[in-house]
Amino acid sequence: MQTSIDKLRTRGLAVTPQRLAVMASLENRYDHPTAEMIFQSVRRQLPTISCNTIYKTLETLYDHGLIIKVNPLHEVARYDGHTEPHAHLVCRQCHYIGDIPWNALRSLNLPTEALAGFQVEYPALTLWGLCPQCQAESPKQEE
Numbered sequence: 001m002q003t004s005i006d007k008l009r010t011r012g013l014a015v016t017p018q019r020l021a022v023m024a025s026l027e028n029r030y031d032h033p034t035a036e037m038i039f040q041s042v043r044r045q046l047p048t049i050s051c052n053t054i055y056k057t058l059e060t061l062y063d064h065g066l067i068i069k070v071n072p073l074h075e076v077a078r079y080d081g082h083t084e085p086h087a088h089l090v091c092r093q094c095h096y097i098g099d100i101p102w103n104a105l106r107s108l109n110l111p112t113e114a115l116a117g118f119q120v121e122y123p124a125l126t127l128w129g130l131c132p133q134c135q136a137e138s139p140k141q142e143e
Contacts, residue, residue: 011064021045022057026067026081032088032097034076068122070097085123091131093138100127 004023008015025041026033033041039054058079061067068080070088078097080088087100108123130138 007066011066013060013064017046018042018049018053018057019061021049022054022061023066023081026079029081030099032070032078032080034078038079065122068124071095071126083122087125087127089127089129089131091134092128093130093134096131096133098131 002010004020004027005015007023008019013019021042022038024045025038031037035051035055035058038058039049039051042049042054058067058077062069062079065083068083070078070080071090074095080099082099085102087102089098089100090096102125108120110120
């Protein structure tokens with residue numbers, strides 16, 4: 001298993017305390033935090049870090065494939081430090097995001113002609129719906 005230092009070096013990135021702290025913050029989280037949540041977490045370890053540094057670091061890590069930006073179409077991006085192929089469950093009401101381990105994403109057999117020259121870098125699947133809590137709070141629809 002590659003360490004964070006190895007991952008950064010493999011991608012030609014400088015190993016900095018800021019990058020290591022952001023990666024460590026995401027490593028054991030499954031709540032797909034926002035940049036602000038990551039900032040609050042990292043700030044405990046690096047009190048002088050700025051929010052701007054967090055945003056720049058997240059974009060660098062994302063650009064180099066070290067993290068995933070889960071839902072960039074919402075008003076706030078959420079981040080995932082787990083880059084192995086997996087699917088996401090997204091609640092359209094409360095924006096909860098959960099993971100589904102799914103090895104089938106590794107071997108998607110997509111028709112070449114449908115891709116029209118598009119090069120897939122990271123296969124992702126997002127399933128939209130309502131989480132159990134939002135279902136319980138939503139009024140039942142008449143059938």
